[in-house]
Amino acid sequence: MSQEFILSVTPVGDDEYLVRTEKVAPGVPLAEEQVRWPIDQWLALSSQLMNDPLLGVLQGQVAQKTASVGRTNSRSEKNSAPNLVALGQQLYNGLFQGNLRDSWTCARGIAQHRREVLQLRLGLKGRGLPRLPWEVLHAGDRPLATGTDVIFSRYQPGTSLFKQTRILPSTGPIKILMAIASPSDRDSLQLKREVLHLQQELQNRAAHPTKNTLHAPEIQLTILEQPDREQLTQALEQGHYQVLHYAGHSNLGSRGGELYLVSSRTGLTETLSGDDLAGLLVNNGIQMAVFNSCRGAYGDPSDLADNSPERNLTEALVKRGIPAVLAMAESIPDDVALTLTRLFYRNLNQGYPVDHSLSRARAGLISAYGSHQLYWALPILYQHPDFDGYLTGAPGQSAAGESLLQNLMGSGTQPVTGTEWKAPTSVDATAKYQQLPVDIKDRTDSPEGKVADDFSGKLNQERSDQIQENYPLSAANSRQQVPGPKSPISARSSVSTTAATRVAAPGQKPGLKKFLTVALCLLPFAVGAGFLGWRHWQNRDSKPEDLLPAVRTPLSQNYIQIQRPNLEKARTAQVTEIAESNFNAGEIAAGLKATEELLDRVALYQAESALQAVPNSTINNPEVNFLKGRLAWQFQQVGNKKYTVDQVRRSWEIAFNGRRxxxxxxxxxxxxxxxxxxxxxxxxxxxxxxxxxxxxxxxxxxxxxxxxxxxxxxxxxxxxxxxxxxxxxxxxxxxxxxxxxxxxxxxxxxxxxxxxxxxxxxxxxxxxxxxxxxxxxxxxxx
The missing domain is CATH 1.25.40.10 (Tetratricopeptide repeat domain)
Structure with missing residues (x-):
């Protein structure tokens, strides 16, 4: 479940901008602020950071005029990190000021209390603001776009989703068309290697849901190698794909950018404009476009002048209503592109929505290359606010999702989907946040549950009267109607709110009939209490532990035998989950055994993910270091140069010194x-x-x-x-x-x-x- 916090930024003058909330969760106050930003200074620093990231960012080239953000002009990577962090902090502090900061703090508090994901969506108007690297927003020392509690994405204000002409199945596979184009007159990216790595990842997918999700769709990948415009059009029309993944070269252009394909007649470059591509994708119901190409989105602020007619692919597709577009701000090294592609589709395969999958992929890039490198900030995601990020339908539409919802809500309660939210009254606010969902599963539509709802509603009314006297809420806080959250907890709260409002209506008093109903409902509880009192008198000489039922300890031998999995027969995804779970629980030996099984299967990326969960306290563990060395060694054997032989040797030396x-x-x-x-x-x-x-x-x-x-x-x-x-x-x-x-x-x-x-x-x-x-x-x- 998730909550939304949607912001829009509109230029209103020279360096003056209106920032306001467009949509928030119930209970979060709407806010707006007119701010002044040093936009030229930010753009200058962004230009230094984004211009040729392989040489500029990674070597820490920062101009002297940006000394207020980075004090040195060192070429070391260590000195580039503070500049990036400082820019992210300036963008964060500039975005959240005054009432907006209070609203943001409230939204984060509510989301954390409900254990829900907070989706921060940033809408940027004009041509200058999108060129800033908002993906580097830093709340303190933490990059905001790499977490799992706050999910960041952009959107284009004033656009609407294209009308979907085909129904998306809720349980079908995600079908991806990967078009790889390496014209003979262009520099060759190692595109074939990218495809092979992606295919290896998808072949190891699991058919069963993984932890933290009930929606784990199958991914079907179709390769379209060196296509021309006709072949691409034919593939999209016949394949019923949800995702187009393009790997090749692109550039800016007056017609929404240019995509480079390969002419089937000459083998040379053939261009497809962004406007034509957008129409092609809309006509064929594509939900998401992924561009692993340079200049697919705004990157270097010096690329375009404000009055330039040139646009990029992302701008063209977003304006036509494509729900999600993922592009690179600048050129990205081939091996980084491979890692990003693998991480993104791995998380998509595990059932995460698009924005959540990208956030986890960014975290993976930081883990692989370090936060001081700008790789994690290069992917730019535009996701329409009305698109939930699920490419095959929301998980709540599946049978498993409905089953879980019914269990949480109670057997007699129907799941409540989005409802229009209006300016909250004191009764609404109190009922939503003071009725804790501790006993949701047991409180159904039975008479006892209704009586309990009546009593709790009356109690909430008395509390809300006191709150209203001290903290009156204004209906002016609502700028627009906002859909409420879709979580079962929120839905149950709305049901309780209705009951509370009905019972606590002014001038309405419970009559004799209602009193007798309550008394009859409470009679079984009184009889039960008397029986318990008699049992207590009868056992007054017994020891307290004698009255407790025998409980089988979870550490019993039978329990261990039941829970112990068969690693050889388990699916690769299950073995990965077993390894990570054991490492997180401190069961190092069991985690290592599962990791070794992954290495035996040559499931290298899964083994790498499992070893990342090893606690830092076991850094000198011989077996841990041996498996780390083996992982790097096997990566070498398959041609992946992510690790070196030197890293292998050092890991094995640590292992050998620990067990000679x-x-x-x-x-x-x-x-x-x-x-x-x-x-x-x-x-x-x-x-x-x-x-x-x-x-x-x-x-x-x-x-x-x-x-x-x-x-x-x-x-x-x-x-x-x-x-x-x-x-x-x-x-x-x-x-x-x-x-x-x-x-x-x-x-x-x-x-x-x-x-x-x-x-x-x-x-x-x-x-x-x-x-x-x-x-x-x-x-x-x-």
């Missing part, structure tokens, strides 16, 4: 050294593996039962690799000796386990890299 008796850690660290070319260190580690089972002086030979034979053979294979790899760099005599030893080690390994150490089997072994397998195959040819 682990042969598994020694072997893994040996392969890391081998990949770095540190053959001496790799040789030393693998020799230590063999020494661990060799006879020691004055000691009996260790039992081989406790030693994994695969670990020994792996060490032997590693030693053979080192011998063969270093042979060319030594003298001819030493070269012959090393090659002879390498061949002997290879023969020993193959004779012991020919199946596990064949090339095909090693390709399935996460520890063996492609380079190591090639070296092993070369050794077998000697």
């Amino acid at each position: 008796d682990s042969l598994k850690y020694r072997n893994a660290l040996g392969f890391a050294y081998y990949a770095e070319g540190n053959f001496d260190r790799a040789y030393q580690l693998w020799v230590e593996v063999l020494d661990s089972i060799a006879p020691a002086s004055n000691k009996a030979t260790p039992s081989l039962k406790s030693v994994n034979n695969e670990d020994i053979l792996t060490a032997c294979a590693g030693l053979g690799l080192v011998m063969a790899k270093t042979a060319p760099s030594v003298s001819p005599q030493e070269r012959t000796t090393r090659l002879t030893k390498a061949i002997e080690l290879r023969q020993k390994v193959i004779a012991s386990d020919p199946l596990s150490f064949g090339p095909q089997a090693l390709a399935k072994n996460w520890l063996w890299s492609e380079a190591a397998i090639r070296d092993w195959v070369s050794l077998q040819k000697l």
